[in-house]
Amino acid sequence: MEFKPERFFSKEGGDQGFDITGSREIKMMPFGVGRRICPGLGLAVLHLEYFVANLVWKFEWRGVEGEDVDFAEKQEFTMVMRNPLKANISPRVMK
Numbered sequence: 715m716e717f718k719p720e721r722f723f724s725k726e727g728g729d730q731g732f733d734i735t736g737s738r739e740i741k742m743m744p745f746g747v748g749r750r751i752c753p754g755l756g757l758a759v760l761h762l763e764y765f766v767a768n769l770v771w772k773f774e775w776r777g778v779e780g781e782d783v784d785f786a787e788k789q790e791f792t793m794v795m796r797n798p799l800k801a802n803i804s805p806r807v808m809k
């Protein structure tokens with residue numbers, strides 16, 4: 715199992731990109747699908763982009779030595795990664 719972020723550049727989606735609403739295809743449904751789909755989806759995606767961009771901008775991220783990420787499934791209360799990302803983060807010094 716490997717991380718393939720390019721799978722989100724859906725060819726079927728064309729210019730519309732990857733479909734998380736489940737109206738064209740269901741590959742990933744973090745906000746549910748159909749009549750009860752999360753009405754905060756647009757607001758959430760907007761904020762998540764801002765949130766992640768700020769984490770990258772404001773902090774320096776370093777992997778922990780000897781702690782390689784393993785995407786294999788591991789059954790706990792929910793299904794989790796065998797070895798999730800562990801990172802040391804430190805504030806970037808802004809000049």
Ligand code: HEM
Binds near residue numbers: 744752757
């Ligand atoms: C990353 C952020 C969020 C995630 C992953 C998320 C995910 C979800 C999911 C999975 C559902 C259930 C859908 C279903 O029953 O099929 C839901 C419902 C709902 N969400 Fe979100 N949500 C997020 C943010 C928000 C925000 C920002 C708001 C409001 C501003 C919001 C308001 C609601 C409401 C009111 C429902 C109930 C809809 C209904 O039952 O008809 N959510 N959300």
